[in-house]
Amino acid sequence: QIPLKYGASREGKRTDAAMQRWRENRFGQFIHFGLYSLAGGHWNGKYVEGAAEWIKGNARISDEDYEALTRQFVLPEFDAREWARIAKEMGVKYSVITTKHHEGFCLWPSEYTDYDVSRTPFGRDLLKEYVDAYTQEGIDVYFYYSIIDWNHPDWRSRVETVEDSLAFFRYCDFMNKQITELMTRYPEVKGFWFDGTWDKSVVKFGKITWDIEQLMHRLNPGIICGSRLRVDEKGARHFDTNGKLMGDYEQGWERSLPEKAPQNDWECVMTIPENQWGYQADWRGHIKSATEIIEMLAAATSMNGNFVLNFGPKGDGSLREEEKQMARKVGKWMQLNGEAIYGCVQAPLKPQKWGYYTRHRDNGFVYMVVCYQPVSGMLKVVLPTGSVIENCVVLGKEGMELKPEKSTKNEFVIPAPEVKDGFPYVIRLKLKEGD
Numbered sequence: 001q002i003p004l005k006y007g008a009s010r011e012g013k014r015t016d017a018a019m020q021r022w023r024e025n026r027f028g029q030f031i032h033f034g035l036y037s038l039a040g041g042h043w044n045g046k047y048v049e050g051a052a053e054w055i056k057g058n059a060r061i062s063d064e065d066y067e068a069l070t071r072q073f074v075l076p077e078f079d080a081r082e083w084a085r086i087a088k089e090m091g092v093k094y095s096v097i098t099t100k101h102h103e104g105f106c107l108w109p110s111e112y113t114d115y116d117v118s119r120t121p122f123g124r125d126l127l128k129e130y131v132d133a134y135t136q137e138g139i140d141v142y143f144y145y146s147i148i149d150w151n152h153p154d155w156r157s158r159v160e161t162v163e164d165s166l167a168f169f170r171y172c173d174f175m176n177k178q179i180t181e182l183m184t185r186y187p188e189v190k191g192f193w194f195d196g197t198w199d200k201s202v203v204k205f206g207k208i209t210w211d212i213e214q215l216m217h218r219l220n221p222g223i224i225c226g227s228r229l230r231v232d233e234k235g236a237r238h239f240d241t242n243g244k245l246m247g248d249y250e251q252g253w254e255r256s257l258p259e260k261a262p263q264n265d266w267e268c269v270m271t272i273p274e275n276q277w278g279y280q281a282d283w284r285g286h287i288k289s290a291t292e293i294i295e296m297l298a299a300a301t302s303m304n305g306n307f308v309l310n311f312g313p314k315g316d317g318s319l320r321e322e323e324k325q326m327a328r329k330v331g332k333w334m335q336l337n338g339e340a341i342y343g344c345v346q347a348p349l350k351p352q353k354w355g356y357y358t359r360h361r362d363n364g365f366v367y368m369v370v371c372y373q374p375v376s377g378m379l380k381v382v383l384p385t386g387s388v389i390e391n392c393v394v395l396g397k398e399g400m401e402l403k404p405e406k407s408t409k410n411e412f413v414i415p416a417p418e419v420k421d422g423f424p425y426v427i428r429l430k431l432k433e434g435d
């Protein structure tokens with residue numbers, strides 16, 4: 001262990017109610033919305049390769065031409081209540097919105113910059129409408145905030161000269177003011193999702209991330225913040241130089257899931273196409289189905305993790321059809337099977353090939369989320385010695401008990417129900433522990 005001043009500010013999982021609520025939520029929504037949404041991944045009528053929210057660099061757009069997008073920020077179809085209704089329909093319990101992405105444009109009227117909604121034809125406090133609408137639907141709100149700010153004159157991706165460091169520390173002051181502004185104007189915010197901490201300037205001056213963490217805790221001790229914000233004084237990110245997680249949960253699982261359950265709380269954020277967060281009018285490549293998303297959500301829950309699905313609303317403020325379809329299909333599944341996700345954790349059973357076990361924290365049930373129908377027609381379950389299956393039903397068909405058969409030592413097989421709709425199904429087990 002080497003002495004660190006700006007490493008992990010605490011150790012082990014948080015045990016307070018706010019963090020417990022984050023865990024029980026399990027399923028969240030990401031919203032990527034900004035000036036890039038107007039471009040929709042196209043510039044001068046041409047498709048632009050790369051992530052749509054990075055179009056400024058990908059299409060080599062000048063500051064002046066990009067800033068002109070503010071004049072097109074009209075949002076005739078924007079209705080935060082419709083976004084919130086669809087999020088509710090999908091069954092998410094929390095939502096993370098890009099208050100400011102790398103482009104630097106702010107979705108709220110900030111006192112510290114003109115590069116925000118108040119200087120657009122839309123003119124309204126979009127963030128307030130989002131916070132109110134989602135809170136109204138009972139969905140917790142979280143703020144994404146990019147440390148990188150391509151618009152701000154004092155942002156520096158690297159600090160090499162005295163002038164750089166003076167500018168960079170002016171920028172840090174601006175950032176601290178904006179974070180304070182976000183926490184005081186919108187006290188409903190449950191946590192921050194920081195991004196853009198990979199540039200050399202932040203890695204060189206990790207203390208600025210310690211300062212942000214301290215600032216947030218002063219303003220709201222229960223605030224939740226992942227590991228991506230943090231860099232220690234040696235330049236270590238997410239985990240400090242002594243290997244200790246910085247922040248409240250592992251926030252590195254971007255478009256990926258762990259192979260096995262991490263020791264810490266963790267969250268995966270996922271796109272529907274391969275790598276588009278902001279609105280891309282022309283989705284290309286593999287577009288994940290609702291079935292694939294449900295499997296990822298079950299996999300995350302089975303490993304004590306949260307799963308956040310990204311939506312990139314269109315430049316007119318409406319949601320795209322594919323995402324509304326996704327919300328409907330996933331929401332229908334969650335209506336029937338949500339008890340296998342919300343408030344669930346890893347089950348103490350040997351993983352099997354047919355899918356994922358989860359265990360509900362309170363009701364004692366174990367759930368089998370079946371994603372791979374066995375050719376044998378039999379679902380294998382290995383129980384701790386002496387345990388038996390007291391009750392076994394398919395969610396939605398609780399009246400028709402399934403009859404597990406003991407097949408060998410500690411091993412039972414359950415006749416697999418027929419798959420009708422192309423979605424995973426969930427079997428609920430009541431286990432009776434061995435004496």
Ligand SMILES: C[C@@H]1N[C@@H](C#Cc2ccccc2)[C@H](O)[C@@H]1O
Pocket residue numbers: 051053054195198254269277
């Ligand atoms: C949550 C996701 N993180 C952002 C990124 C990135 C990125 C892209 C390439 C190299 C390093 C980092 C994406 O734009 C999106 O906001």
